[in-house]
Amino acid sequence: DAGVIQSPRHEVTEMGQEVTLRCKPISGHNSLFWYRQTMMRGLELLIYFNNNVPIDDSGMPEDRFSAKMPNASFSTLKIQPSEPRDSAVYFCASRPGRMVSGNTIYFGEGSWLTVV
Amino acid sequence: AQTVTQSQPEMSVQEAETVTLSCTYDTSESDYYLFWYKQPPSRQMILVIRQEAYKQQNATENRFSVNFQKAAKSFSLKISDSQLGDAAMYFCAYRSGRSGGGADGLTFGKGTHLIIQP
Numbered sequence: 123d124a125g126v127i128q129s130p131r132h133e134v135t136e137m138g139q140e141v142t143l144r145c146k147p148i149s150g151h152n153s154l155f156w157y158r159q160t161m162m163r164g165l166e167l168l169i170y171f172n173n174n175v176p177i178d179d180s181g182m183p184e185d186r187f188s189a190k191m192p193n194a195s196f197s198t199l200k201i202q203p204s205e206p207r208d209s210a211v212y213f214c215a216s217r218p219g220r221m222v223s224g225n226t227i228y229f230g231e232g233s234w235l236t237v238v
Numbered sequence: 239a240q241t242v243t244q245s246q247p248e249m250s251v252q253e254a255e256t257v258t259l260s261c262t263y264d265t266s267e268s269d270y271y272l273f274w275y276k277q278p279p280s281r282q283m284i285l286v287i288r289q290e291a292y293k294q295q296n297a298t299e300n301r302f303s304v305n306f307q308k309a310a311k312s313f314s315l316k317i318s319d320s321q322l323g324d325a326a327m328y329f330c331a332y333r334s335g336r337s338g339g340g341a342d343g344l345t346f347g348k349g350t351h352l353i354i355q356p
Contacts (some may be wrong), residue, residue, distance in 0.1 A: 155343055165329065167343040171347075177342065211281055217342075226273070227333075227344055229283035 124148070126230035127221040128214050134236045145214030149155045153217040155227060156189055156199050160210045171197065204234055204237045211235070240265045244331050244347035247272045252355045258305075259315045259350045261330030268336030272313045273304065273344065277327040286328070289313065290337070317352075325354045 127146040135141055145152045155170040171177040171191045186205070191197040200207055210214070215229045241264045250255035263272070274286040289297045289306050296304050301318045317324055331344040 135263075153342060165344075166345040167345075170343055172342070213283060215283075218261050226285055226288060228285070231280070231282045234281070 125152050125235060126214055126216050126228055128212075128230035128233050131231065132227075132236075133238065134235045135177055137140055137205055137237055138203045139237075140200065141204045141208075141235060142235075143199040143235070145197045145199070145212075145230060147197070147214070147216030148218075148228055149195070151216035151218050152194070154197050154228075155213075155217070156197070157212065157213040157215060157229075158210045159232070165213075168199070203236075204235075206237045209236050223226040240267075240270075240332050240334065240345050242330050242345050242347040244330055246350045247348070248351040248353065250353040251317075252354060253263050253320055253322060255320055256316060256318045257320055257328070257352065258327075259317075259330075259352065261315070261347055263311050263313065263332050265311070265332065265334075267334055267336070271307045271333040271335065272304075274302070274304070274313075274315045274342040275329045275331060275346075276324075276348070277329060278325070284328070293301050315330065320354050322354050322356060325352060327351050 129144045152173050156168040157165050159165045168181045169189045171192045189199045211232045211234050213229050213232045215227045217227045243262045253350050270291045272289045276284045276286050285303050287297050287299045289304055296306050303316045305314045327349045329349045330347040
């Protein structure tokens with residue numbers, strides 16, 4: 123089975139530009155998570171969805187960040203406008219139903235964003 | 239809020255030796271899950287091992303095992319017969335057994351950088 127698929131793997135963009143990160147969760151998983159990893163703050167949960175519905179977005183740093191999940195197989199994380207401090211690795215992760223697989227969360231390979 | 243602490247920023251071990259990575263956590267919950275994830279230079283997060291808090295038996299996956307001390311809120315990872323491919327960042331993570339609200343995500347420690355000496 124394919125794992126969590128993220129794109130792009132790497133992106134370099136100029137400050138002020140819009141950035142869209144994409145994620146395809148594992149088929150059949152009903153929870154999807156967006157995490158951000160930086161040297162200073164480590165791994166932070168930004169937002170997660172259950173059955174395509176945003177449940178907790180308290181980790182989204184600013185209004186410049188938005189996330190959508192229009193269907194069970196696709197999600198986006200958008201930053202508009204981007205700033206240099208947004209440079210980080212952004213991970214998408216998914217999880218099957220709560221009683222399946224011991225609640226394990228499976229991660230994508232990450233999108234490495236650099237804002238210059 | 240739950241917190242996860244990894245007190246060893248970096249550990250070094252000789253190839254074929256055994257190493258133990260420490261993790262402590264703080265929670266008022268009785269139902270939860272604990273995980274160790276490995277992050278090699280490729281940056282991918284790979285699940286190493288997981289433990290359900292209600293299970294007294296320590297989880298084991300081949301060369302990887304945990305020492306879960308619920309009363310002490312300690313969850314250490316032991317890697318036996320260390321191999322060069324084990325070199326990576328290792329993250330300890332906590333997940334609540336509750337559902338809803340902010341309970342469904344993982345809370346991570348800061349990580350331990352494991353170096354394998356050939």
